[in-house]
Amino acid sequence: MGFQCLKIESKDPRLDWIDSLSGTEIPLHYICKLASHAIHLVVFHERSGNYLWHGHLRLKGHVDRKFVPFRKLQFGRYPGAFDRPELQQITVDGLDVLIPKDPVHFLEEIPHSRFIECRYKEARAFFQQYLDDNTVEAMTFQKRAKELLQLAAKTLKKLGVRFWLSSGTCLGWFRQCSIIPYSKDVDLGIFIQDYKSDIISAFQDAGLPLKHKFGKVEDSLELSFQGKDDVKLDIFFFYEETDHMWNGGTQAKTGKKFKYLFPKFTLCWTEFVDTKFRVPCETVEYIEANYGKTWKIPVKTWDWKRSPPNVQPNGVWPVSEWDEVIQLY
Helix, strand or coil: CCEEEEEEEEHHHHCCCCHHHHCCCEEEEEEECCEEEEEEECCEEEEECEEEEECCCCCCCCCCCCCCCCCCCCCCCEEEEEEEEEEEEECCCCCCEECCCCCHHHHHHHHHHHCCCCCHHHHHHHHHHCCCCCCCCHHHHHCCCCCCHHHHHHHHHHHHHEEEECCCCCCHHHHHHCCCCCCCCEEEEEEEEHCCHHHHHHHHHHCEEEEEEEEECCCEEEEEECHHHEEEEEEEEECCCCCCEEEEECCCCCCEEEEEEEECCCCCEEECCCCCEECCCCCHHHHHHHHCCCCCCCCCCCCCCCCCEEEEEHHHHHHHHHHHHHCCC
């Protein structure tokens, strides 16, 4: 029909984990132009966890940089992840086309769709240096932790609460693309402005009883839920200051308060344990704040009050408030 077309392909990230298949190319973008008009076709691929993914529009060396004004294209500056939309047929100017059934949701996803791939190459190198723990205990814990993460994701999604992988769970994703077998719990972060009062009841309805509640909404809130087989889910609430973010910690027996400081960060999507999760886009800065520059080396003994480089004392809860701010179940 007289169009000039450009096809952009790249390696399939879903196969990156499998050495022998990791070179397979898949189509990501087609750009077709006719005179002064262009059509940008973005190919969405299915990923585990029932979501859709599109790749980065990365131009190879030989491509004509003036083919279209690439900077004006909305999709492709970075990879993106989207909920799989239900589609409906409509007629526009006599043409039958499909659009998302909930166009508003789809449009709202676009500015927050940025996706970061797990670092498979680095994870492989990590396991060559530190062998994977294949004991029954480790594998049972990882299975339980995966189930707990998926249940937490489902529960918080239903409530419409944004959350991300934090602490040791984030470190496991970034360093080794898996759950750290000796971590003993699952850690999530939530911005305090996204807190909803029915979070506790929603988790209890999902079969996860509250284990402890420390702090209060205005200060250092932290929730812990009991999963199966002694695997617990810790949720840390983050507070924003002008130049940093922080979350709180409370020592139950003394009422001492602690504060963990992080550089400001934004949220991206990733895939972890076959599910779509948010993680801090500025992952290295986030992990270094929490674990220091030596985060690539596994550390099995960790004291939450002393080990993190970003911890600082934050006073003591007044005894008159203990009933409210230190609740153990």
